[in-house]
Amino acid sequence: MNRRGFVGGLAALGLAGPLAARELVWDSGAPAEAWGVQLYTVRDRMAEDVRGTLEAVAEMGYREVEFAGLFDWTPSEMRALLDDLGLRAASSHHPMQVIRDDWPAALDAAETLGQSLVVLPSLPPDARTPDGLRSLATELNRAGEAARAARARGLELGFHNHAFEVTPLEDPVRRGSPERPLDILLAGTDPELVGFELDLFWAVEGGTDPEDWFRGHPGRFHAVHVKDRSRSGEMVTVGAGTLDFSHLLQVGQDVGGVRHAFVEHDRPRDSMATLRDAIRYLNSLPG
Helix, strand or coil: CCHHHHHHHCCCCCCCHHHHHHCCCCCCCCCCCCEEEEHHHHHHHHHHCHHHHHHHHHHHCCCEEEECCCCCCCHHHHHHHHHHHCCEEEEEECCHHHHHHCHHHHHHHHHHHCCCEEEECCCCHHHCCHHHHHHHHHHHHHHHHHHHHCHHHCCEEEEECCCHHHCCCCCCCCCCCCCCHHHHHHHHCCCCCEEEEEEHHHHHHCCCCHHHHHHHCCCCEEEEEECEECCCCCEECCCCCCCCHHHHHHHHHHHHCCCEEEECCCCCCCHHHHHHHHHHHHHCCCC
16 A cells, blocks of 8 residues: 555545544655554553553554553543653443443543544454344444434444454354354444444454455444464464555555554564564555
């Protein structure tokens, strides 16, 4: 892809939807400053030193973060730190239990942090059948309506996939079903209320092509997890595997509706080196 085109296009997307005004407006002539990081990648460092970890992330050139917990910091304290470092909290992950039991508080925290997305990172156990998935879609619509209800929040609910959600469900009668969990959720949720965060690694691991998801559901994928995969199926540092990020990110932007790209690695050997090598690679893309 043309990395400047990706950066400059984040705010200019025709598919950006009703939340476009809340997205960052990057200078199209600037370096690739729109890259984000899912902080789960550096959870080991965050547990030891939140400030030092975020300082290092900012120094590498990342400008957006996606939270997987605040490590005992309050939303106000974290917002002040992010502002001081020139970082933006674009998103956070919360389990279904939070959405069901403590959604107003989660939305308040997201608003304080300045987020535009709040993401369900995985399916709850009761949503792993066709009926369970359709029931979950109804719940997500209600939660998405609550997120949108206070327009000043500028918040949107999202869903993040793993391999299971892109794999056809097993049907003991038909011995295999064409239905995939992500298909059911995409069909059952209101595009105005629920977006999706496509994890590129898990989409491929589940036997699908991320481009097909973007083209099959234009404008529905507002974020991606930028994760790489080796030929043997291992999760590796971005740039060390086989995924064609130049192409996938371009299609994601132009067709899928992608506005945020978060680098992630679930099990890095050296979490800081993983982030450093990833952004070097992304910044080396043509453009």
